[in-house]
Amino acid sequence: MSDRQSSNAYWQANLRIIYICLAIWALVSYGFGIILRPLLSGISVGGTDLGFWFAQQGSILCFIALIFFYTWRMNRLDAEHGVDE
């Protein structure tokens, strides 16, 4: 496998991970926190509903988890493709 092919495969794999992460990013904030909140209104959390919790707490916690997941996954990908530092 030439360098070019390898770096192309590396980039495609990176993009796939980014797409997955961004889908979750949008789901927990714009989805659960705002647009889908009426659907979650049946699940009550401390005097209000799950959508309110996602808007004020849950989305932030998910964002942190997402960044560390991405970091861990990319470090592995960098090593697999031999482009780590």
Add this chain to the structure above:
Amino acid sequence: MSQFTLNLLVICASFALYIGIAIYCRAKSTAEFYAANRGVGPVMNGMATAADWMSAASFISMAGLIAFTGYDNSTYLMGWTGGYVLLALLLAPYLRKFGKFTVPEFIGDRFYSRTARIIGVICLLIVSITYVIGQMTGVGVTFSRYLEVSNATGLWIGAALVFCYAVLGGMKGITYTQVAQYVVLIIAYTIPAVFISLQLTGNFLPPLGLFGTHEGSGVAFLAQLDGLVTDLGFRAYTEHHNSTLDMVLFTMALMIGTAGLPHVIIRFFTVPKVSDARKSAGWALVFIALLYTVAPAVGSMARFNLTATMWPGAAQGETFSQPAVSLADIETSEDLAWMRNWQTTGLLNWEDKNGDGLIQYYNDGAAAQATALAAARTSGDQAAIDAAQAAYDARLAETHAALPGAPAAEQNWVGNELTTVNNDIMVLANPEIANLPGWVIAIVAAGGLAAALSTAAGLLLAISGAVSHDLIKGTLRPNISEKGELMAARVSMAASILVATLLGLNPPGFAAQTVALAFGLAASSIFPVLMMGIFSKRVGKEGAIAGMIAGMLSTILYIFAYKGWFFIAGTNMFPDTPDAWLFGISPASFGTVGAVINFAVAFGVSAVSKRPPAHVQELVESIRVPRGAGGAVAH
């Protein structure tokens, strides 16, 4: 020891710490000045980024914004944290690999154009300078409240302090100072929150207390708060009231605006490796989340405590079981001294309109009519006064009839008597409202100053880098020596401190609106161009320049059309109300639309113009892989 001495002592001790650190870490080369020699570890860098990012707006204003609006202002919580996901995934690692010092430098190299670089400098300067003015105003207010000096004196003290450690220390000094400032501000924010959460819910973790049970009544805290505020005619705290579309667009504008703020981006140039840039964004968000998950608890609990102060019965959950707080108590009681202290700043005020000796705080829904009545009174036209008075009375009767279970009629209410409550006092007054000890109040003062000063320093560094590195070295005098460049950076930093202080002294009265402009511009110009520079090999200089200009101009025009040209009151073309907004999109949310316009124009123009040259295609290839970042040199 008096409260004043205590404030002075704590604030001076924190300043001595910051200046000591700056002197110890003095920058000697341009690499140290702009990027701390790329020697800052990811955890340390994350902490510094958190202090850099969390400004007076996060520390002082945000909880107040949430307190008085409730759920709808969750946009700030999601928007100002979600941007870090975009930074970590889409920008930080690639810009670190690129390995230069400033954001315009990347724009100039990637789009092989000096024009693109200069447009980048212009965007950066507008965004950063509007931001610094806000910080300096915050410093002035905090000093004048806690050190009991005039606003102007407070501002000059703040300016002198920033000058000392930012100009001398550069990025290296600023980084370590910001770490100390983060520690001060997070302690200052969480200590009162823990106390108040314990008092109200019995849970010492504020984010859990928010969803816990109210101690006084045994009902869920948020349900209790909803009940109290709706009793008083306000909208329910946890309910969604505003337009969903606007909420989504505003959150998005804050997210991509955050990711496009130059002073945040340059922080990721200081870490040793590409993988550290990703990790550092994660750590930054951890440290930011410590404040951001506490903020909604601080906001709702401050709202609760304020309501319970005005209606003593509310503490047990029965708003009208006891009469409203009396005027005599407000004017003499030791517990309510904070109300008198804040009245002198003009941010809190009350008036016994019906002369019953009690101060009734409720939503009379007649603010517009009251303004019209006051205007009629100044005009002196008796017929106009009568008409305005009739409109005011009619509106009041309407709200009183709608108030659930309120004794408005028999007690002869004639309007809300807590006439001014500024959002910004909620965090600063919080410890006093909850009767916390004096040292907590002093720490909160030091924390507010740490938040404002750390952000001001980060912004000044981004400004001086753009002026000395991009304008002077990159365009006007390419042959300048490193020593000369360092001098130019320090001089431009000193000049921007002076400009920001002078503008802060005469606040043009638009601090709040300019924030919308800063985020709108960062979102509509800087973020899209950086993203296309990394993720597209097809977009060339023509597309990038056209896109930046289209995004920037459409956003500026939309904001000015509703807010007035250059924010001068009365020059707006349309009224700034939800009905008049295009598709209900508020000017503050328009940055998202501007970004879409930027992308569309850039791709459209690129489709009909030449492909970028081979060396640029190679540059894009190289920033996409982490290997070799250590070898990337400064020049």
